[in-house]
Amino acid sequence: MLAADQLPEDVFGAPVIHPELAIQAYTIGLFPMSDDRDDNNVHWVDPIERGILPLDDFHIPRRLKRTVTRGPYEVRCNTAVEAVIRLCAADKLGREDTWISEPIVEMYLNLFDMGHLHTVECWQGDRLVGGLYGVVVEGAFFGESMFSVERDASKIALVELVARLKVGGFRLLDCQFMNRHLEQFGAVSLHRVAFRKLLGKATAVTAAFPETLTVRERAQFLQSRSQTSKTGCSMALSAGDEANIHPWNTASGSFSAGTS
Secondary structure, eight states: OOOGGGSOTHHHHOSSOOHHHHHHHHHTTOEEEOSSTTOOOOEEEOOSEEEEOOGGGOOOOHHHHHHHHHOOSEEEESSSHHHHHHHHHSOBTTBOOOSOOHHHHHHHHHHHHTTOEEEEEEEETTEEEEEEEEEEETTEEEEEEEEESSTTHHHHHHHHHHHHHHHHTOOEEEEESOOHHHHTTTOEEEEHHHHHHHHHHHTTSOOOOOSOOOHHHHHHHHHHHTTSOSSOOOSOOOHHHHTTEESOOOOOOSOOOOOO
């Protein structure tokens, strides 16, 4: 496994990101960002505090659970990958720019071709109204970004993602930075030392991302969420790791469920 200081210099700033090196960067806990959409320089970020959504303690707010059960949108996976990525990068109210530059978009598309990126999409007829995407390395899913143009669409996509990760045997859902929107789902903040321990365990596990769920799998997942609390982390943390969990970090991140 590469250490951060062993990555070739061009992986940090080149207009073309080699997908194989990108996978190795994710494996050691780095993720890419640019300063804006027109910036060809890519910065590989390794924050001191890292947000995660513990899969065993994922919390679905009561109103949202009723909405998910009602099923207002058709949920698909991996059918509109580039559209999801570009809609995540589109101008949004209160945000005129994005960290998702063209080199990063190209990297994501290459990772999808290699089987290392997946999308969860919410459709209203033939209209894509919300979704998310993330990078996969073995049993770790790195949530990158999400968008929503209709009420609750990105939140429903997040619930559907976690259901698939549970069914597929994943061990870690990284959400990069903490924010208030993710906190309502049970997200916690870890020191990067504790995060790397979890990441090492997750990438040692083989998992498979299921594009579809059976009616029974979805029902069992939703039922299990009524039996978990909003707080806590049951990802086999040691006592030392637990000391590094913080319920709130004021840093804002890209993997946000939004306010819709």
